[in-house]
Amino acid sequence: MSYTLNHLKTLEAESIFVLREVAAQFQNPAILFSGGKDSILVTYLAKKAFYPAPIPFPLVHIDTGHNFEETITYRDNLVKKLNVKLIVGSVQESIDTGRVAEEKGYSASRIRLQTTTLLDTIEKYKFDCCMGGARRDEEKARAKERFFSHRDEFGQWDPKNQRPELWNLFNGKMQVGENFRVFPISNWTELDVWQYLAMEGIEMPSLYFSHKRRVFDRDGTLLAESPYIPMKPTEVVEEMVVRFRTIGDITSTGATLSTAATLDDIIQEVASSRTTERGGRADDKRSESSMEDRKKEGYF
Amino acid sequence: MTTSEIRNPQSEIFDSNSYLNMELLRFTTAGSVDDGKSTLIGRLLYDSKSIFEDQYENIKATSERRGESTVNLALFTDGLKAEREQGITIDVAYRYFSTPKRKFIIADTPGHIQYTRNMVTGASTANLAIILVDARQGIVEQTRRHSIIASLLGIPHIAVCINKMDLVNHEEAVFNNIVAEYREFATRLKTKDIHFIPISALNGDNVVHRSENMKWCEGVTLMYLLENIHIASDINHIDMRFPVQYVVRPYSDEFHDYRGYAGRISSGVIRKGDKVIVLPSGFTSTVKSVELDGKELKEAFAPLSVTVQLEDDIDISRGDMLVREGNVPKQSQDIEAMVCWMGEKPIQLNGKYFLKHTSKEVRAVVKEIKYKMDINSLHRITENPSIGMNDVGRISLRTTAPLCFDAYTKNRDTGSFILIEEGSNVTVGACMIID
Numbered sequence: 001m002s003y004t005l006n007h008l009k010t011l012e013a014e015s016i017f018v019l020r021e022v023a024a025q026f027q028n029p030a031i032l033f034s035g036g037k038d039s040i041l042v043t044y045l046a047k048k049a050f051y052p053a054p055i056p057f058p059l060v061h062i063d064t065g066h067n068f069e070e071t072i073t074y075r076d077n078l079v080k081k082l083n084v085k086l087i088v089g090s091v092q093e094s095i096d097t098g099r100v101a102e103e104k105g106y107s108a109s110r111i112r113l114q115t116t117t118l119l120d121t122i123e124k125y126k127f128d129c130c131m132g133g134a135r136r137d138e139e140k141a142r143a144k145e146r147f148f149s150h151r152d153e154f155g156q157w158d159p160k161n162q163r164p165e166l167w168n169l170f171n172g173k174m175q176v177g178e179n180f181r182v183f184p185i186s187n188w189t190e191l192d193v194w195q196y197l198a199m200e201g202i203e204m205p206s207l208y209f210s211h212k213r214r215v216f217d218r219d220g221t222l223l224a225e226s227p228y229i230p231m232k233p234t235e236v237v238e239e240m241v242v243r244f245r246t247i248g249d250i251t252s253t254g255a256t257l258s259t260a261a262t263l264d265d266i267i268q269e270v271a272s273s274r275t276t277e278r279g280g281r282a283d284d285k286r287s288e289s290s291m292e293d294r295k296k297e298g299y300f
Numbered sequence: 301m302t303t304s305e306i307r308n309p310q311s312e313i314f315d316s317n318s319y320l321n322m323e324l325l326r327f328t329t330a331g332s333v334d335d336g337k338s339t340l341i342g343r344l345l346y347d348s349k350s351i352f353e354d355q356y357e358n359i360k361a362t363s364e365r366r367g368e369s370t371v372n373l374a375l376f377t378d379g380l381k382a383e384r385e386q387g388i389t390i391d392v393a394y395r396y397f398s399t400p401k402r403k404f405i406i407a408d409t410p411g412h413i414q415y416t417r418n419m420v421t422g423a424s425t426a427n428l429a430i431i432l433v434d435a436r437q438g439i440v441e442q443t444r445r446h447s448i449i450a451s452l453l454g455i456p457h458i459a460v461c462i463n464k465m466d467l468v469n470h471e472e473a474v475f476n477n478i479v480a481e482y483r484e485f486a487t488r489l490k491t492k493d494i495h496f497i498p499i500s501a502l503n504g505d506n507v508v509h510r511s512e513n514m515k516w517c518e519g520v521t522l523m524y525l526l527e528n529i530h531i532a533s534d535i536n537h538i539d540m541r542f543p544v545q546y547v548v549r550p551y552s553d554e555f556h557d558y559r560g561y562a563g564r565i566s567s568g569v570i571r572k573g574d575k576v577i578v579l580p581s582g583f584t585s586t587v588k589s590v591e592l593d594g595k596e597l598k599e600a601f602a603p604l605s606v607t608v609q610l611e612d613d614i615d616i617s618r619g620d621m622l623v624r625e626g627n628v629p630k631q632s633q634d635i636e637a638m639v640c641w642m643g644e645k646p647i648q649l650n651g652k653y654f655l656k657h658t659s660k661e662v663r664a665v666v667k668e669i670k671y672k673m674d675i676n677s678l679h680r681i682t683e684n685p686s687i688g689m690n691d692v693g694r695i696s697l698r699t700t701a702p703l704c705f706d707a708y709t710k711n712r713d714t715g716s717f718i719l720i721e722e723g724s725n726v727t728v729g730a731c732m733i734i735d
Contacts, residue, residue: 003569003601004532007324007403016592016605017564020546024618024659048593049605052558053550137396144391162391164417164642166424166730168564169656169718173725187405189396273352 008196011188015042016049017168018147018184022129023049023056025172026180029129030087032118033059035071036247037204038133040078041193042184044202047082058085060130062118064110064249065092066228071247074205089121106230107218109251119155122179129172129180137189147186153177190245191270198263207244210261214239221254245270322398325531327428328407328455330419330446335432336463340501341395341408347508348523350397392422401527411442416449416675416690417642420730423453424716427531430522431460435468435498439481441676447482448675451489452638452692452732454712456534458494459525466500470513488678490709493529497522535602539706540568541629541714542576542622543658548607560591560607561616566658566713568624570608571599578614579621579704580631585612602713619660621704621714629704629714635664635697636734638673638708639687643721643728646688647695653728657703657717664719668696694734708732 005013019042022029031046033039046055061075079086091110094100099120100113122130136143146162148170163171172180185193197204214225216235223229225237229251242255243266260269329337345351356371363372395406407422409415423429429450433443450458460482468474475498486494497506498517505511508523520528548560570576574587588609590597600606608622623629641647647666655664672685672693687693708715719729 002532003535003537004323005604007322007398010324010603013564013603013605017545020562020605024546049562050546050548051593051607052552052555052560053548136394143393143395159391163727164421164730166421166718166727167712167716168425169716171656171718171720171725171727173654173720175725187394187396189398189403191398192403 008192008199011185011192012045012048012196014168014187015045015184018170018182019046019049019131021170021172022131022182022184025170026129028125028127029057029131029182030060030125030127031055031057032130032132033061033075033086034133034248035061035067035075035205036133037193037197037208038135038185040133040202040204041188041197042131042133043078043082043084044200045184055082055084057131058087060087060089060121060125060127062089062114062121063091064114064251065090066110066226066250068207068224068247068250068253070205070207087121087125089117091117093117094120106232108230109249111249111252114249115155122155127179128174129182131182131184133185134183135188135190135193136186145183145186147183148172149181149183150174151179151181155179157181191267194263194267194270198267204263205247207247208266210241210243210259210265212239213242213255215242215255222256223254224250226250322401322403323531324403324405325428325526325529326405326407326426327430327526328409328419328422328426328450329430329432330409330411330422330449335411335434335442336501337408337411337432340430340432340461340463340499340507341406343501343504343507344523345395345397347504348397348399392418399523399527404526411446413445413675414690416445416692417640417730419446419449420453420640420642423449423455424730426450426453426455427534428457428459428526428529429455431458433460433462433478433482435462435464435474435478438478439485443482444485444677445675447486447489447491448678449640451491452640454708454732455491456493456531457529458491459522460494460496461501461522462496462498463501465498465505465511465514466503470498470500470505470511472514472516475517495519495525497525536567536711537601538568539627539629539711540570540574540576540622540624541566541658541706541711542570542608543660543714544616544618544620544622545659546618547616558609559613560609561622562605562607563659564605565600565602567602567711568627569599569601570606570622572596575625576610576622577625577628578616579623579628580702581615581620583612583614584625585610585614587611619658621658623704629706631702631704633699633702634667635699635703635705635717637695637697637717637731638734639693639695639719639732640730641687641689641691641693641728642730643726644689645721645728646686646691647693647729652722654720654722655697655699655703655717656720657705658714660701660703662699662701662703664697664699666695667698670694670696695731705733707735709735 091113094117095102100116134142146165214237215222216237243258260266360371393408397404409419409422431446462478479496499506506521542565543563544561545563548562550558572587577584588611590600590606592606652665655662669685671680671682672687675692706714715733717731718727721728
């Protein structure tokens, strides 16, 4: 018997350890669920970590209202299948109650508005810890993020003053009103996620697989035709064979031309890809430090 | 480098089943901008085809905007706005790449003395440390400091990369002199496995590809070392230690009497039928099952996360530890440890702190500050030692409840703990238990 683990098993063991630390150290933790592959992975790892007990966290969806229909269908089925509680924080409601103002113009997006809805939802349900599926390989500001990320009473991240994180000893202590963001799959790469999902045979939303869709090109990003995205007169819709590498709000999620129809096809495609997955995210293209700025304000 | 030279990352080498045999290696690099650390990381990523087009385009555009004549690969490793503006590394950044043999996690840490705490953070989970030496400068204070920290944190392997060989005409004698000087210094380190590689990160010599300019070098390239160094034995597979992290009680009709102890194995192997002792209570029982997600495992070993059921119904909670009869850790309320201090206020004699060790949390009082260590020379300062931020020293602690521990040199998991300041709740001390 050789006592070696492959990298996927090593990552799984680490993530399960983090999920159990959250259950042990916090009173009222939740999983932030976006409907994308990363939050699906976190949810399945949580199921493994606590089986045969149910997942001890609700799923919290910060809903911009600008969804792909498939995302909502998948979410509702998953909630039923795993018998977990779902809480929806609505950006539309934040707009209607005047908490935030909708952006205007062609590239209007509700991504930034999510922060207010998220912080309001945390306050309403008194969550002391929110877990997310963010990974350090995704984006340069996230490469500096801790597993246990301390947020002040305004939900803000102070990147220059992060708590040191040593060995596997996670310090979740805080004062009243503060809270934590925890990222159990920090060390996974996009390829690791797909390899693991394939290895485990986990059913994924249809948007990730190749399909025909009416899309148009905006600044090099293929956006889905949708009532939520106002089109410029010069933009032309065409039917193409595409899939999505990331799934988020419909206004900022770009499609890629792809014929990958199975998990194995996707793994092959990701392994040979020449661009990163966030290359198609309009929300990251706004400035060199747009993710860092959003995180400081309290974003995921 | 131009865009057309960027090849498809990983594509030539990828076989969809190969990943099932890939190991994970974590390594740390410490250094400042001038010694070529960022260039080395950029070189490793570029030559292993791990830089993507959009990332490359991004840093190329930034380099041009700043009026730099070449594409500055250091921009790829610096994440925060302040770091890019000042051209320095402030915090630990994690980087990922893989080859057909292994997946790698780089903890890229700043090298200045005022960032010792970040270096320690990166080093705490690493299998290997890359120590960069500028061939023109030889061994300097920073080289010694990084090596001492790697040794103190128990990193099993060190790769000393003598960089900028192109600036000393690739001369073997320069390399040999530095190796001799380092070996002399390294007799005081605990690290047993040390490798020396002459490289030029700028030109790529001996990083991924063998050097044409240093045919005299019979050793391996850095990438070969990273891909092949034996790490499976870095984990202790002898002394079984299972800290209970969480108790799984479903309270459902189907699993009415189910009581599972969830945790991550710190070291050793655990099997069904093993006789175990529960610490600190001392009760004994037999392992009924080792499982994960409802699937029973024949055996499990570190660092797997599993759930263990016992034959007997005994009171066990988070912070307890399962061990094997005949192989128990030490138990004491008096702890001797080396500390790397991270707090803004110096360590307080008779001060009280929260202490986190495996899954257990207690309070501790500092009984004695024995000495402060000069981390550039290993010299001990015993006269009125004060341990402030970024200092390393030896302390004695008394805890409110006994800890079950091993020496850090035997077990990085059960031999380490952190101290947390009361009030601010900030992690202020990284501690390694001495025999």
